[in-house]
Amino acid sequence: MTTAHAAGSRKRAYRAPAPLGGRGGPVRQRTRTGSRRTRTALAFLAPALIILAVFVVWPMISALQMSFTDASGFGRAEWVGLDNYTRIFTDPDIRDAVLNTVVYALLFTPTAVVVALALALLLTNDRLPLRGLFRTSLFLPFIISLAVAALAWSYLIDPQVGLLHYWLRGVGIDLGNVLQDPTLAMPAVALVAVWKNFGFYMVIFMAGLQEIPGSLYEAAKMDGAGAWSRFRHITLPMLSNTTAFVLIFALIAALQAFDQIYVMTGGGPYGNTQTVVMEIYESGFRKLELGFASALSYVLLLATLALSIVQFVFFGRREEES
């Protein structure tokens, strides 16, 4: 029933409102055999749900419990009430880590989104040759582990043995020791994350772009709209759902910055790339203050949630207005 051809033709005939919206089965069938289908669905979902419960929900609950104690990860833990939470809001190290995370998010999120959108526009252009090749190679970094990418980049920009360094010196640019430079270290680690992640955002944008009906552009062209105003008044508004999704995704990724920082700078130079998650790792695994680390994780979770809700509301309102 759902051959590729049938799915394709239905997609063309019936335009889903959301770019990532699934296609549900016919309503008539659901009411008649609803309970049986629900049970079947649950059975299929069960393995995933159990894994989720054991490895996500249960650790989250025990972390919440731990955040009110002075747990070190083993042995006995004392209940300390809100001590860990009050410490978060008074500790100057945490304040610095929050500021660093904000700087990182401001560097990473807009850059990743703009690069992804620009490349998505380029790659959906029919006149570009070898589109498949570009699409694949631009997406490739996303499937590499961030730690591996970070190691590769540290070698590339190493002032002593780095290839990138060598080339740039050849054309008269001296990068210096980027990762040890207090002003350049943060942009460098953010750039590595952009390089690694933009492919994913790009693919989402491309899906969003393909949902925009060509007739809109044709109509605009006939009315004499130039490329910029077509982009400004058709592409951007039609993409607002996709953009919201990508922005939230990128922001969440930014708030969780850890891997490449751990590998490339270890939080340095002098704590300039120490993010909140680095601070969580250090408290938990270095200082054995798992209670405090759990509390910090929960504050980060709530902050992420709050930001996501704000973004949802903001984009939701824009949607209604347009």
Added chain:
Amino acid sequence: MKRIPALVVAPVCLALTLAACSSGGSSDSDGPVELTFWHGYTEADGDVLEQIVDDFNAAHDGEITITTQVNPWDVIDDTFLPALSADNGPEIVAMPAERLPVYADRGAFVELDDFYADDEATPDLNAGALDMVTVDGTAYGVPTGFVPLTMFYNKALLDAAGVAVPTTWDEWVAAAQALTVDENGDGTPEQYGLALADHATVGNGVWPTLFYGNGGAVVEDGKAVIDSPENAETLEFWHDAVTAGKISPTGVDGVSGDSLFSSGRVAMYVGGPWMATVSEENGIDYGIAPIPAGPEEQAASAIGVSMALTRQADQAQQEAAQEFFSYFLSREESVAWALGSGWPPLRTDITADEVDENPVVAALTEQAELGRPLLPGVVNSTDVLTAVDDLTQRAMAGEPVDELLAQAQTAIQAALDD
């Protein structure tokens, strides 16, 4: 309905697997006492340690069986903590010595004061190494390594420049200047006299070593003493030497310093004993000398490794582990361990002559008395070392030393207090 059993089976399987995982390492009443030993010795030293453990197992056939598991030093903490919290950790664990106090303080390790009272080897152990296993006057571990940082130099480069091995700071800087070569005159030397790391240094010990040289220190008797005129002088001396003569690349850490020396781009380096093997592998004709004496003292921060007995061990396992510690510290095994690991013997009654078949070990044995323990008994060594890195990195970048020292003093004292 048919699927419901599957739903039940899945968690049961999972529970069984978890139970199976956590049952390892326990001791039956009939069979031999089984112990798991985690360590991070991955090179030739690892093979020697395996041999020592095998010999021990053979000598205690049917009574004690120790199984080793290798976890590299830089991740041993990361794996040890989750294992402990899952009650699934090793009975014996070796770790960088400055990491031991925090675990001891949180109650992860068995107190070993009785072992020290009984064992005949312990009075002969290096005092600095013992300091690094002692927290609040109680012993929580047995040292497996203690070696002062030492100076490695590239013989070929020194010979070519006609430079003698320096023995004082002034000679050291002069030698480094003579060994720094900027062939094309672009201001970036192709060869440096020295690789002076300014953060994450080898064993976190390069700057403590330099501070000792001028009569300063980082922590003394549980108090921060970093903000001293001596340390200010030290920082200024080395900042000026590096800036004026470009004798060292900047922004170097321990890892990049190792590779600079082993690639022949640096003539002199403060490093750990593994640099001997690393140099050989890279075809560097190296020499070993004590750290040049500072204006006040000649001393070096030591790299320590300690092993401890975790609280997961039951009574029988604790006794078996202490049996192993005694065996490990015995004279014969100490010599074998020193020769094989390339680290100097931990017992002070073993002389350099006894280990002279390995010239590196003999050389390091003669330097052993220069070694000072790094932050012994300091629970929050993480924050102290971060503060030192912060200080040295900023000072080498030219920020005003007095302010930096005052900040470091506050940060370190706070870390010691909490």
